[in-house]
Amino acid sequence: MFGLMGKILRVNLTEGKILKEEIPEEMAKKFLGGRGLASKYLFDENRPGIDPLGPENKLIFMSGLVTGTASPSASRYSVVTKSPLTNIWAQSSSGGRWGVDLKHSGFDGIIFEGISEKPVYLVIDNEKAELRDATDFWGKNVSETTKLLKQKLGETFNVASIGIAGENLVKYAAIMNDLHRAAGRCGVGAVMGSKRLKAIAVRGARKIQIADERAFKKVADKQFELLGESILSAGLEAYGTTLVLDMVNVCGGLPTRNWQTGVCSFVEKINGEALSEKVLVRPVGCFACPIKCGRDSEIRKGPYAGQKGEGPEYETVGTFGAMCDISDFEAITMAHYLCNDYGLDTISTGSTIAFIMECFEKGIITKESAGGMEIYFGNSETMIKLVHKIAKREGVGDLLAEGTRRIAQRLGQGSERFAMNVKGLELPAYDSRGAKITGLAFATANRGGDHITAYVQGPTFLATPFLVIEESEIKDPLQENPEEAKVVKDMEDALTVFDAAGSCKFMGMSLDAKEWSDIIATLTGWEFGVEEFRKTGERIYNLERAFNVREGLTRADDTLPKRLLEEPLPEGPAVGQVNKLEIFLDPYYEFRGWDKNTGKPTPEKLRELGLKEIINQIYKGEK
């Protein structure tokens, strides 16, 4: 097979058995790889209603279709499973070069099933795979695990692992690769921990077969050339993703003090220039990336001086900084390093801490119930202590490790209003009251409260259209224009293809669908034009939705926290704004071809997308 290696590993951890399986080409054509292929396996193999942390849940790692090739930023892999945080479909993607090394080891992906009796790690070395005892590594964090495994196996192995947070089943634990890169969202690290799978070490030199090498190289070279003179690439390389902090803040949409306002008064202390001045060592990029938005960094002063790592990136600064009302950039950077080492999602961790700070402010949680801690907004020392406690599930950290939805259910007293999650997944650092269409994207994203499912923040907060869809312009971000619901649908579909291909979504800003279709067509030899590009994204997106419907999700779940729906922003350019989500929902379902009452993909839509075999599963007993 061209593009893909054509094989996956199936690892039964209960029995300690490893099987090699071929990927049918027809399946690859329909779902490409990465998120698409993994979601297909998950849909087919996970029974609805199972415990995400139980043996029946599958944990699937899958490299993208173009991952490991000469296409720009072809570095990514996806982890797909059922989330212990949201109880629905989970996907988390990561860059670096682990996904490339997995593919070069001879396999596109790995399906883990069952639960190991004792801690284990998987070694894949040029098509040979073996499970080994990880007892010595259990209880260790990501940096130490990676170091020890490399000492044991050799420096040429690349490691993806969980830290203590994953072992302790923190509901938003991450899987880390290349030390600093995270498959962060949805608690995929907790699923790995539940299986007592500590790490996966990969190495390989297997070549990816390309259908038309000359044509592929020509297209890829052209893409590099286009990106080389893109102002967007330059902005990201110069400032990293923190580039956008000022841009979001001037729209009045930077969530501050747990979304009590959208204006952060100290933004100049935490923005891209502050990062460059205070901690930047040099920009770093993922495999084959022409942009280099990563930050190699070092804390140079204060109590954490001497600590080194990568980051922080926008979401960390947005959550640990503005949301927690903390302007101490060194402390924010330290929180980021800690999350990476413990294996924690920075968005959910920062958001959860901001939430508990507001609970403390309102007296919903007290010093006594917080184990003697005073959890004030703006207290950076407390914030750092809480990161440790969450990862170790110590004291109040045991409660915080459950995420905002479950904490609010436990604490009550109106805290649900400002538990800032959708479907249980903590929201990222963009206040949708400052750009209305982004509220629709939060409400409908398949994995829950998420920004990069549609990244409609690009054409709104950042005033930057995405070329990968024909029309992504939002005329007035503060108006609800029902017609613009189509932009969310189109962007969800297009960016799904990026996850399936294994490419960074930033590439969708500068290159269009034709350029991406050409990459896939020349790589695989398939007839793959713009129409196939769009249909494939839509097909995968509908399959994921069907997974969630099968788990019991309905239209009622496509909503936002009460704060966004009912509490007007108190100041700034978006003063007085709330999300009038209902204006968007019906048109969105119409554009999607979903039933407006139930939110289910209609049988007609599923047939149109070549998914008729799943109709019975989501209309069981109805038709």
Next chain:
Amino acid sequence: MYQYGTKEWDENYAKIVEERKKSEQKPYIVGTPEWVSEFEKKIQGDERYKEIAKNWEGSVVLVLKSDPQAGLDNDIFIFIDLWHGECHSVRMVPGEAGRNGDYVLEGEYERWKRIMKKELNVVKELATRKIKLVPFEFRKAAKLTAAAQASIRLVDLSGQVSDIFPDDLESEKVKAFKALLKELKTKFGI
């Protein structure tokens, strides 16, 4: 010809602007000195621009490439002197002076027209190199990205001044427009 950068040039340029503002009717034709002057006032009076551009440092030069069919026999350079949300001045300048601006953005007349009419998004045009930063410098390109909202606000303001473009005019008026540009070229080197 008046020498650009001298008091004489400044005074005579101001004079022609004032004269034409009295003699011409609003909305002014895009690309004329009186239109440029109105554009300056728009920016200077815009609170939103002041807020979103408070960190911006440096002049921006819009280069409208020559398009004889549209009435532009030579390139037009519109020099916008900006600093921390303030607009010090907007003027038509000679090419050499325009090229010395901090951020020189060059594009076909037709593209600028469509941007000013809000048919095209200026950030998208920059991202796809239809409007080019000349010369392309990494540091400047990065600053432009960070200032995407300010760029959009600037072109929005330009569009608010007038929607009368030279190629929309009747032939007699096109002749007059061409004659004006010729005069500006002869007297001011513009």
